[in-house]
Amino acid sequence: MSFCEDCIKGIRTLETIDGVACYVATPTVEYAKDKVILFLLDAFVSRSSMLTPRLIKGVYTPQQLLADDFAKNGFKVVAMDYFNGDGLPADRILNDKIFNFRGWFATHGTEVTRRPPFDKVIAALKEGDVTKFGASGYCFGAPLLISSCENDTLFPAGAQAKADEILGDGKFAPGYRGEYFLGCTYGFAVRVDLSDPLVKAGKEGSFLASVEFFLEHI
Structure with missing residues (x-):
């Protein structure tokens, strides 16, 4: 599969879809409007990078770049903040013995995080042209x-x-x-x-x- 210069361009926007904050990467070239990739974030969010202009709650730069890369390959991508702005602090959690991971996980189960935002976003996208969904998941969920x-x-x-x-x-x-x-x-x-x-x-x-x-x- 070969690519030209236009294949590596994309439009990135911050959107609220039925109340859910989303990072949306859209190819600038012709693409299938009936298809969307849901980018399922892992649990880590770098609080130190929250000041960067390309960041929204729940999405940090490395994951945004992956979403962008899918858009460069011809797919519209929607990454949603299903942690409600309360993802794990990636700059501390791996070396922080005080952080109550089990307590955090207990308040971020399927009924609170993934399922409600997913249902809202999927339903809203279905009201448009989208009929087919793919999902790319990292740690918290995968296809x-x-x-x-x-x-x-x-x-x-x-x-x-x-x-x-x-x-x-x-x-x-x-x-x-x-x-x-x-x-x-x-x-x-x-x-x-x-x-x-x-x-x-x-x-x-x-x-x-x-x-x-x-x-x-x-």
């Missing part, structure tokens, strides 16, 4: 392309093998694809050290697999 990695305590090798066993070989009729990336750790598809060639290859490979999956299924 049935699974990009896994070598070092992941939350989705270890045994669980990866079990997922392939349950979903592979045509068992999941809508379509299942599993990708595996050596030398990568949890979060490799979003928050990475691009100076490491294996990690760089994992991030880029995971994104390419997502684009190919969407082109095939939506």
Whole structure:
């Protein structure tokens, strides 16, 4: 698949869709108006970057860039703030033993975060031209392309093998694809050290697999 200069342009806007704050990336070239990719954020938000003009509540720059990249590949993308402005502080949580993660998670379950905003946004988009949805999820939720990695305590090798066993070989009729990336750790598809060639290859490979999956299924 080849691209010209126009393929890498896009329009980014901050929109409120039925009361939900959204970051919307739209291709400037002709694209299928009946298709939208819902970009499902991971839980981390860098509070220190909240002052940057391209940021909205719940969406920080690395994830915005991924949303932009999908738009560059011909898909309209909607990333919604389903954490209601209260995502995990990425600049502290990994090294903060005081932070009550379990307490935070207990107040951000499906009934509070993902489901209500999703239902509102999807319903609003359906009232327009959209009839087909794809979803790209990171940690908090994902569709049935699974990009896994070598070092992941939350989705270890045994669980990866079990997922392939349950979903592979045509068992999941809508379509299942599993990708595996050596030398990568949890979060490799979003928050990475691009100076490491294996990690760089994992991030880029995971994104390419997502684009190919969407082109095939939506």
